[in-house]
Amino acid sequence: MSQALVIHAPHDLRIETRDVPPLTSGEVRVRVEAGGICGSDLHYYHHGGFGAVRLKHPMVLGHEIAGRIIEKAPDVSSLEIGDTVAVNPGLACGQCLQCRAGRVNHCSDMRFYGSAMRNPHVDGAFQQELVCKARQCVAGRQKRPAALALAEPFAVALHAVSRAGALMGKTLLVTGAGPIGTLVAIAARLNGAKEVIVTDILAEPLAVALRAGADRVINSREDPEALASLERSVDVLIECSGNEQALRGALDLMSPCGLIVQLGLGEDVTLPQSRIVTGELSWLGSFRFGDEFALAVDLIDSGKADLSALVTHRFALGDAGQAFDLASNRREAMKVLLEF
Secondary structure (H helix, E strand, O other), rough: OOOEEEEEOOOEEEEEEOOOOOOOEEEEEEEEEEEEEOOHHHHHHOOOEEEOOOOOEEEEEEEEEEEEEEEEOOOOOOOOOEEEEEEEEEEEEOOHHHHOOOHHHHHOOEEEOEEEEEEEEEEEEEEEEEEEEEEHHEOOOOOOOHHHHHHHHHHHHHHHHHOOOOOOOOOEEEOOOOOOHHHHHHHHHHOOOOEEEEEEEEEEEEHHHHHOOOOOEOOOOOHHHHHHHOOOOEEEEEEEEHHHHHHHHHHEEEEEEEEEOOOOOOOOOOOOHHHHOOOOEEEEEOOOOOOOOHHHHHHHHHHOOOHHHEEEEEHHHHHHHHHHHHOOOOOOOOOEEEOO
């Protein structure tokens, strides 16, 4: 039996006891030790979903987790009991056209933890014990798994940076200083960007982004002149807010033939065609990740990527309601971890 965090309806979180299934071929049992609260978790908590995706029945939340292997099937040789692991929350089918082409993030039969896109929903990983495929686990050398709980959002950031191509010597602008935007700034520095600038409308997340490694931060609400001073000087924009105003405002900052990577998700937007055409701007999307998950674990594990500045609060599972409320306050929290 295992305790799990289950969402029944907006603001209706319950800790429930769930059966833990026996292992089958290729599976392991993970004792979950830490999990990060993501923006999608908050959408379920506050609104019961996002867009057309809605809760139709209770669902275990969570997909950013790390823990230790406590049991493995006899045919699993890649992991050992006691290994510290980050768990990839996306289980691709491996058989569809996109999987066979190496684009597992576009799997047509993806099962992703804590997602109401399917009915029945796919339960998440905010539970004390999780049975998963061994191939979802990436082992690290960290003594405490909490450090690896950020592997999933860091993989999202690494994939966005990979979509941007070579950054060596380039000026990069990140719009939105939430956890993903801040992780993008860290990933861009690792990829050789000459200058990484992060913008937001709140001072508190910008302060975290600066501590995490951004070269400059700009409060676009309080200091619009500083933002305007970047006109025609940004080589690459990675848009992480999903806000149309942030995207449109950044277009005038782009240098000719500049590249925009859209990572943030929001409502439909309208864009000035003339600016895109005359500036020969490129606009790409970035969705989830592939091999970047293992890279994220390696960069965290080796100390090459220090993500500690992002973790602002930690809560026990029993205080999940308080944790979710705090995680919703961008002035007070960046990344909130649940500890199991």
